[in-house]
Amino acid sequence: MEKLDAKQDDHDAELTVIIISYNTVGMTLKAIKTLYANTHDTQFDCVVFDNASTDGSAQAIAAAFPDIKLIASGQNLGFAYANNVVAAHCTTPYFLLLNPDTETQAGAVDALMSFARTQPRAGIWGGRTVFADGSLNIASCWAAPSLRSLFFRALGLSTLFPRSAFINPETYGRWPRDTPREVDIVVGCFLLIRRSLWETLNGFQPKYYMYGEDSDLCLRARAMGYRPMITPEAQIVHHVGASTPRNVEKAILVMKARMSLIQDHWPRWKVGLGLCLMWVWSALRFAVTRPFAASSHPRRRASAERWQTLWSKRRTWLSGYDQA
Missing domain, CATH: 3.90.550.10 (Spore Coat Polysaccharide Biosynthesis Protein SpsA; Chain A)
Structure with a gap:
């Protein structure tokens, strides 16, 4: 260098x-x-x-x-x-x-x-x-992750109501x-x-x-x-993500980063709740997409494979980034 x-x-x-x-x-x-x-x-x-x-x-x-x-x-x-x-x-x-x-x-x-x-x-x-x-x-820009945002995200409600400032507060709702x-x-x-x-x-x-x-x-x-x-x-x-294509490796890094933010910036008593909600988030998506693993629809099959990998590697990202 x-x-x-x-x-x-x-x-x-x-x-x-x-x-x-x-x-x-x-x-x-x-x-x-x-x-x-x-x-x-x-x-x-x-x-x-x-x-x-x-x-x-x-x-x-x-x-x-x-x-x-x-x-x-x-x-x-x-x-x-x-x-x-x-x-x-x-x-x-x-x-x-x-x-x-x-x-x-x-x-x-x-x-x-x-x-x-x-x-x-x-x-x-x-x-x-x-x-x-x-x-x-x-x-x-984003709002910081919160118990409320993780709760609605885990249940999939933030996907159903992406422009709701209450259900999806991290995106600041409809503010353009x-x-x-x-x-x-x-x-x-x-x-x-x-x-x-x-x-x-x-x-x-x-x-x-x-x-x-x-x-x-x-x-x-x-x-x-x-x-x-x-x-x-x-x-x-x-041009979002040009140097980091959307793949499982990127998704794992994003999940690790989110867990590290919870560990670093939430009160200690909240961290365990955050970890549980992250676990529920991935578990529900793994369960919902699993039937599409053999789908002839490429996007559905890719989604199933992605969440299967994320679920199988949950111990990796639930620990966040190394503290060193």
């Missing part, structure tokens, strides 16, 4: 944009291109950390953007640890974590920086995300992300944070190898009195 200088020379930059890439060469190039094309009022540096991609990402980025800082890792360090490595060597007042599968729209970064200056109490800021067709992607609002969690695909707060929090917890690291960061900031916010004035396109 290329080594960073002791401290990056940030010149007059106010912001460092950090992109962690992994096997998304075309999208990563587009993410960098749109970042520079649509940011006009903010002086920023961009650092791309390539997590041992096998699709020629590092070479293509170096050829297309020779002036940006590129670190080509010889091994996949995961999203959390890679961000920590880059951030440790940057001195700008703000960091912006930007996914490689995003496209920055006009003025998005400028608007986000302006919003941060007017809302310093937030500490962490995010914007509005849309899909490639322009439709709303609600996954720019068209107004500034305080949120529990700003998603790491487009997350702005003050460097001083990042350093106080010691960045991401490395145990969150993939998924959950942004939730943990925001919840730790909230525990200190900060109130993360998002603004609709800063909008990006997010």
